[in-house]
Amino acid sequence: MNNQPVRLVFISIFSLSLWACAPKSLFYWGDYETSIYDRWIGIDNNLGEQHLQQTITNAEQSGRKVPPGLYADYGFMLYRRGNLDGAIAYFDKERKTFPESSLLMSKLIDKIHEKQKSPPAQDSQSTSEEGKKP
Amino acid sequence: MNKFLLWLIFAMVFISGCTTVQKKDYSAFYAHPPRSIVVVPALNNTTEISAPPVFTSTITAPLAERGYYVFPVYLTDILLKDIGLSEAGHIHQLPPSRFLDLFGADAVLFVTIEDWSTKYILISSSVVVDMKYELKDTRTGLSLWQGEQQVVHNSDDGGGGGEGGLIAGLIVMAVKAAITAITVDYMPLARQANQMVFLPPKGLPAGPYNPEYKTDQSKF
Structure with a gap:
């Protein structure tokens, strides 16, 4: 009877240790x-x-x-949808979370900045092309 | 007596030769341990055109779980195509340093799909995937690691017993065979191959995001 709480403690320690051992991703x-x-x-x-x-x-x-890579993928998805600011935000999130991606993410962000700076005539042309797609 | 000793030595050498798994040379890997890996489009040596996308969808998780930064595979493919690199055969011929310039990757993983097939033997079928992997350092061009993984799945396990079991089994086989024909069944095999190949004792030592980073040398 007195053993009951002790046993409980043991069981919980045991299960905790098992949980700790289980391969967690x-x-x-x-x-x-x-x-x-x-x-x-x-x-x-x-x-x-x-x-x-x-x-x-x-x-x-x-x-x-x-x-790794999910924020970058998501950023690219936003870019394809024409959400350039959103794309930059997610590329930035990727490089902040994983500094290994810095060079590539910075390149992509620079490209978007260039696109944003380019004359609006070109922009409207590209969006109208987008609209023509079936 | 002398002869016996000689035989004994011979036998021991022979036995040890059999039991020792030939140890891989990790000196190049430890001299240039990568943090980030870019997986370029797989070279497909099979006739199955659906093999590369299935393979590529299942490579990221096993590699990242070993502790490496893995560049997003789909985006990698798009960016390479964007600069005119759409042929895996061509991409595999490029100097590894190109992937340092393009992606900032420490290492590049080249994979060749050697087998991706279903073989039918009477009422059972066996599905096979087989891949060769090579990791190269982008700064020196050195080969850091090589691996090969084959996974075979035989469909003849299971199946109901008793009367009608055979017929039911035949129907199941037919359905299974039909499904495999439309590529679905390869995914778990590809996943399994990619999970197995990077694990100790022959796989990749733990990378910086893995808690075992720099402490698992004894496993290889």
């Missing part, structure tokens, strides 16, 4: 794999983008680490 991956596949194959680009967005949201909300 460094990052939260969610549906990233599916997201790459869907976007790559191009069968369902929207679904791929949704999976990407969802994976980032889930990781951030659960306090897990967002894997």
Whole structure:
């Protein structure tokens, strides 16, 4: 009878140690794999983008680490949608989270800045081209 | 007696030769330990055109979980195409230093898909994926690590017993075979291959984002 709490402590220590031993992944991956596949194959680009967005949201909300490359991927998705400021913000987020990506992210950000500075005539042309796409 | 001793020595050498897994040389790797890896489009030596995207979708997680910064594979592909590099065969011929200039990557991973097929033997089928990997330092061009991984999955395991089991089994096989024909079944095999190849004792030592970074030398 007296053993009951002691046993409980032991059990909880044991289960805690088991939990600590279980291989935990460094990052939260969610549906990233599916997201790459869907976007790559191009069968369902929207679904791929949704999976990407969802994976980032889930990781951030659960306090897990967002894997390398996801912010960059998301930034590129925003760029394709014409959200240049959003793209810059996410490329910046990638390089702040993973300094290894600094050179590439800075290059991409510089390119967007160039695009933003370029004469508006060119900009409207490119957007109208975008609109013509079926 | 002398002869016996000689035989004994011979036998011991022979046995040790069998049991010792030939140790990989990690000296180049430890001399130039990478933090970041760019995975370039895989060279496909098979006739299965859907192999590279399936392979590439499953490479990021295993590599990043070893502790490395992995450049986003899809974006990498787009950026390379953007500068006219769309042929994997051509990309694999480039000097590794190009990937330092383009991406700022410490190392570049070249993968060749050697087998990606389903073989049918009577009512069972076996699915095979086989890949060769080579990691090169972008500053020196040195080969830091090489690996090969094959995964085979036989469909004949399982299946209901008793009467009707065979027929049911046949139907299951037919359905499975039909599914494999549309590429779906390769994903878990590719994933498994990519997970296995980077693990000790022959894989990649832990990178900077892995808690075992710089402490796992004994595992290799």
